[in-house]
Amino acid sequence: MALREEILEVSKDILIQDGFSKMSMRRIARRANVTATSIYLYFENKDDLLLALIEESINDLKSALQEVVVPGKDFIQQLEDMAKAYIRFALEHPKEYEIIYMVRPEEMPKYPREKFNEVRSAYELLAGIISRGKEQNLIEVDDPLISAYTIWAQIHGVVSVIINKRLDTRIQREKFTEQAVDHIIKGFIIQKTPA
Amino acid sequence: MALREEILEVSKDILIQDGFSKMSMRRIARRANVTATSIYLYFENKDDLLLALIEESINDLKSALQEVVVPGKDFIQQLEDMAKAYIRFALEHPKEYEIIYMVRPEEMPKYPREKFNEVRSAYELLAGIISRGKEQNLIEVDDPLISAYTIWAQIHGVVSVIINKRLDTRIQREKFTEQAVDHIIKGFIIQKTPA
DNA sequence: GCTGTTTACTTAACAGTGTTAACCTTTGTT
DNA sequence: AACAAAGGTTAACACTGTTAAGTAAACAGC
Structure with missing residues (x-):
């Protein structure tokens, strides 16, 4: 459950610092110290993650x-x-x-x-x-x-x-x-x- | 020179019919009967093509x-x-x-x-x-x-x-x-x- | 204490992306 | 005939979102 919040926080940071085009699943995952597939445990897909943001x-x-x-x-x-x-x-x-x-x-x-x-x-x-x-x-x-x-x-x-x-x-x-x-x-x- | 216009036309068609996310260099090229790299003969990159659009x-x-x-x-x-x-x-x-x-x-x-x-x-x-x-x-x-x-x-x-x-x-x-x-x-x- | 199941994650892979370097042909010029 | 430019190509690099399958740890019931 803590990872979900971590993903959201990291996503937002990347979006603000590096821009929308750099906000990839792998980059988010890397900065949250997990693999990209882990994101799919908490969000249906990238659009779903975006909706949360x-x-x-x-x-x-x-x-x-x-x-x-x-x-x-x-x-x-x-x-x-x-x-x-x-x-x-x-x-x-x-x-x-x-x-x-x-x-x-x-x-x-x-x-x-x-x-x-x-x-x-x-x-x-x-x-x-x-x-x-x-x-x-x-x-x-x-x-x-x-x-x-x-x-x-x-x-x-x-x-x-x-x-x-x-x-x-x-x-x-x-x-x-x-x-x-x-x-x-x-x-x-x-x-x-x-x- | 004719290809440039063809690329623009095809790009616009794809954008309107299939949406922005489907407008890839390869798809544009395929529909214009050339390879993706040919687009780079007429446009610096994808952003440049977008600017033309x-x-x-x-x-x-x-x-x-x-x-x-x-x-x-x-x-x-x-x-x-x-x-x-x-x-x-x-x-x-x-x-x-x-x-x-x-x-x-x-x-x-x-x-x-x-x-x-x-x-x-x-x-x-x-x-x-x-x-x-x-x-x-x-x-x-x-x-x-x-x-x-x-x-x-x-x-x-x-x-x-x-x-x-x-x-x-x-x-x-x-x-x-x-x-x-x-x-x-x-x-x-x-x-x-x-x- | 041994099962079985759930939870939380990973690895490997697929099909696609933009872009570059290097390579061919064909055309035109001197 | 020799050279160069135009107009393409193939192959590759490093990425992308997403899925199927696997793994290891924690927990539940008996």
Whole structure:
């Protein structure tokens, strides 16, 4: 049982230090002082091991978000803090963040249902905040869960562009993220269209 | 010289039909009726071949966007059409879209400068439209290029979540994209904050 | 105390991977 | 006719994920 945790830890280390392409079963095994086949005693295959890593990373992200949630806080401030916490986590732990959205669909046809429920609670953290904003008539939303996903997706896009090194070198990263958060939140606040 | 194009075509076919993990040098070669080593006569290595595929896909995306650009069109309508054209392209050609953002950073430390300039023109298509909106005082933006990247990143996030199959099964895809586009554009239009 | 079974691992092997060095042909040039 | 370049090839290296079969130690029942 201890080996399972050891494998997960070593895998994550390799992923962060040497990159995804170097994370082979044999390399993981070597660093855990076992043979590659031993990994199959605790994980079905490499994808299954990756799923476990995804799960861990999602929990870390979830914790980072939970930290900035303060019940009484101003709604817009709350949204902004959460968005920034998300971006901070992603940029401070890029590899860990990548794990979450890394696994290619063709290698994993369906994202397993039981894992989905784990992630869902993260979205529902955001959906809960949006619900409170709706109750206070600060925003007009149809379904808070859809809105949570929409915000989430937009923020993911922002960090994804940065992490994948697709941001124009002329553009300052901080200015970019600040503006993005500003626009994403603006898109949610009720505003009268100009006469 | 004809083989180079053949290799690109075959690679893309395999990628779309059989998935990224099946796109091996030997399989490409086999389907092009040559040996794997012949590929190295036209491409430095697999990453180089991938870069060429990325380039092609970006050009296809660029064309799809260019099609909806109509000089005299209403600014907001123009933005919306473009956003929807982007999403449509991505969801109708998911594999092709994936190619663009697929290559992992550690296997490609720097996105090559000369390729970057190619992509840039796509962003500048959007930046141009934003500039026109700024001139007409329809939006308040600092730097149109940053805004272009911001919008782009947000839309990318939306399609990325769908393509990576991370969208909650309870959420209807079309409702999600519609709302997302609405919010993204809202975030850009000048609006007076409620009194 | 001797069985039988389970647990936790290993060795050996299969079929595949990207990539390189060295080797052929065929074509074109001087 | 001699030389060189173009456009391929074969063979090999060091890896990859994964499986089938084997082994050694710990434990259970009688």
